Amino acid sequence: MSHHTYRFGIEEEYFLADAETRGTPDRSLSAFHDAAGAALPAIGRELLESQVEACTPPSDSFAEARDVLAHHRKTLARIGREHGVLVFAAGTHPVAAWSRQAVTQGERYTGILADVGLAGQRSLICGMHVHVEVPDPDARVDLMNRLLPFQPLLLGLSASSPFWQGRPTGLAAYRLSAFGELPRTGLPNLFADRAAYERYVRIMNQAGSIADASFLWWSLRPSIKFPTLELRIADSCTRLDDAITIAALYRCLVRCAVRRPDMNADLDGVSRALAQENLWRAQHAGTAAELIDEARETALPFAEALDDLLSLIHEDADALGCMGEVEAARRIVRDGTSATGQIAASEGAGGETVQFSVVAVVDWLAKTTRGETVSG
Numbered sequence: 090m091s092h093h094t095y096r097f098g099i100e101e102e103y104f105l106a107d108a109e110t111r112g113t114p115d116r117s118l119s120a121f122h123d124a125a126g127a128a129l130p131a132i133g134r135e136l137l138e139s140q141v142e143a144c145t146p147p148s149d150s151f152a153e154a155r156d157v158l159a160h161h162r163k164t165l166a167r168i169g170r171e172h173g174v175l176v177f178a179a180g181t182h183p184v185a186a187w188s189r190q191a192v193t194q195g196e197r198y199t200g201i202l203a204d205v206g207l208a209g210q211r212s213l214i215c216g217m218h219v220h221v222e223v224p225d226p227d228a229r230v231d232l233m234n235r236l237l238p239f240q241p242l243l244l245g246l247s248a249s250s251p252f253w254q255g256r257p258t259g260l261a262a263y264r265l266s267a268f269g270e271l272p273r274t275g276l277p278n279l280f281a282d283r284a285a286y287e288r289y290v291r292i293m294n295q296a297g298s299i300a301d302a303s304f305l306w307w308s309l310r311p312s313i314k315f316p317t318l319e320l321r322i323a324d325s326c327t328r329l330d331d332a333i334t335i336a337a338l339y340r341c342l343v344r345c346a347v348r349r350p351d352m353n354a355d356l357d358g359v360s361r362a363l364a365q366e367n368l369w370r371a372q373h374a375g376t377a378a379e380l381i382d383e384a385r386e387t388a389l390p391f392a393e394a395l396d397d398l399l400s401l402i403h404e405d406a407d408a409l410g411c412m413g414e415v416e417a418a419r420r421i422v423r424d425g426t427s428a429t430g431q432i433a434a435s436e437g438a439g440g441e442t443v444q445f446s447v448v449a450v451v452d453w454l455a456k457t458t459r460g461e462t463v464s465g
Contacts, residue, residue, distance in 0.1 A: 093224040093347075094149040095409060097340050098317075101158060101332060102215035102325050103165065103458070104182045105139045106175040111451040113139040113185040114174060121172040128164055131157075139185065140215060141165065141176070147222070147315075151414050155333050159460060162329065166459040177454035178332075179427060180250025180264035180324030182213045183447045214264045215325035217247065219336045220317035221343045228347070229311040229318045230286040234279050235346050235353035238360060240308055240322045241367035241380060242394055246418055247323035247335055248375035249427035255447050257435070261375030261428040264324050265368070268306075273299070276368065277307040279361055286311075318343060327427035327457045330417060337414035341402035344409060359383070375429070376422045392422050430457065 105121065107114040118138045125132045125141060133142040143161040145154045165176040223229055248261035260266070268274050280286040293299045302313045308322035320339045326332035346352055353360075363381050370378040379388040382397075389397075395418055399406075406412045425433075434453035435446040 093222075095340055095344050096147045096149050096222045097154070097336060098145050098147050098220040098315075099154055099158065099332060099336050100142060100144040100218040100220075101161070101178060102140055102142045102217070103162075103176050103178050104185075104213075104215055105141060105169070106177065106182070106184070106451050106455070108169075108173045108175050111175070111184050111448045113182065118172075118174070121168060121174055124168045124172070125165060128168060129161055131161065132165075139182070139213075147220075149409075151333050151337055151411050154336070155329060158329055158332065162459050166455070175451065175455040177451065177458040178215065178217075178249070178325040178327045179431070179454050180214060180216065180248070180262055181253050181267065182215075183252035183431065183450045183454070184255050185213055214250070214267050216264065216268075216321060217323040217325050217332055217335070219320040219323070219339050220312060220315055221320075221340050222315070222317050223343060224347060226311075226316040227283055230280050230283040232318050232343065232346050233277055233309050233311065234356055236309060236318075236342055237276060237279070237356065238353060238364050238367075238383070239342055239398065240276060240364060241371040241378075242391070242398060243320065243335055243339060244308075244322045244324070244368060245371035245375050245378055245380075245391060246338075246421050246426065247326055247331065248371070249324040249327050249431070251428040251431055252435075252447060252450060257432070260373050261377075261426060262324055262372045265372055271306060273304065274306045275308060276361065276365060277305075277309055279356060279358070324427070327430070327454055329460060331421055331427065334414055334417045334421065337406070337409075337411040338398070338402070338418060341405040341409060341411065341415055342398075344405040345402050348405065375426045392419075395419065395422060427454075427457070 105114065105118060106112065129143065131144050143158065145157045148154050169176045223232060244262055250262050250264040251258055251260060253263050253267065290302050294301065299305065310319055310321065312319045323335050326335065360383055363383050367380045370380060376391045378391050380391060380394040381388045399415060402415065406415045430453060431450045434450050
């Protein structure tokens with residue numbers, strides 16, 4: 090279906106920090122959330138009070154999506170200034186202590202905490218989700234299987250969570266480790282077909298494990314609200330350009346997988362295990378990782394893996410008019426991810442204590458999120 094436009098939507102989650110302490114505010118944030126909701130209808134709440142979510146309407150234009158998200162970021166920054174709050178996009182909050190988080194009121198959130206306990210309160214993490222409409226919604230389980238090997242590369246480009254609880258983690262993308270405390274996270278399993286997936290969801294529901302498939306928090310899943318396949322692997326991207334690039338790469342990959350039903354059609358347990366290993370490599374080193382290539386049976390530098398991907402989706406980027414957006418992935422590899430920038434900001438602060446250097450990270454994150462040029 091070459092005429093299909095592969096409309097997409099982007100959801101971004103942001104953290105709120107106290108403008109004085111740079112930790113999460115120890116006061117009610119309801120006034121901020123009320124003001125944000127009044128100014129931006131597309132703003133939503135997340136599990137913790139110190140988070141806020143923004144989403145774009147369905148679109149086939151990355152220029153339009155960029156404008157919407159830029160407006161969200163600038164408006165939230167302005168409302169934040171009025172309430173003594175900094176707003177920033179990152180996979181983890183560099184400073185905040187999970188034990189001090191207030192939970193958002195609401196039946197769904199109360200239910201999640203009852204279900205997952207402490208692991209839910211510890212989920213001080215923000216991601217970026219990208220929905221892409223597919224021509225045949227019934228094909229989404231097959232597409233989910235076949236797009237699995239590309240997840241680590243997309244994670245590496247988005248890496249923005251090198252700090253946790255005020256300490257360096259030694260990882261570029263620690264968010265997945267924190268998220269992994271929750272059930273039904275990480276890479277999806279390989280399902281033989283749509284019927285097998287539906288059987289799994291049915292049994293999980295009847296056994297009382299999940300209310301519906303929205304409680305499958307995998308890195309890639311069929312949406313239950315929309316005719317989309319939802320990418321959930323990415324850290325929340327500090328730079329808006331990075332978010333757009335990752336969304337464009339994913340949109341092209343979906344079109345490519347539809348166009349080429351042979352692509353990754355024979356994945357097995359080995360393929361999934363190698364994708365899992367690559368996910369760890371991307372978590373650990375971001376774009377400095379070497380990723381295992383199953384066909385070549387060796388590991389490739391990240392830049393080479395990206396070259397392979399860009400060659401694969403060239404026709405799709407051309408057809409969807411987003412060649413510039415996908416090519417910008419090379420800039421992320423060349424100049425570094427948000428994790429690179431955060432570590433540089435921390436080291437550049439030159440403080441006597443970790444606390445001081447992590448404060449500099451929050452300031453870098455807030456400035457970069459609202460689109461100001463920051464050195465380092």
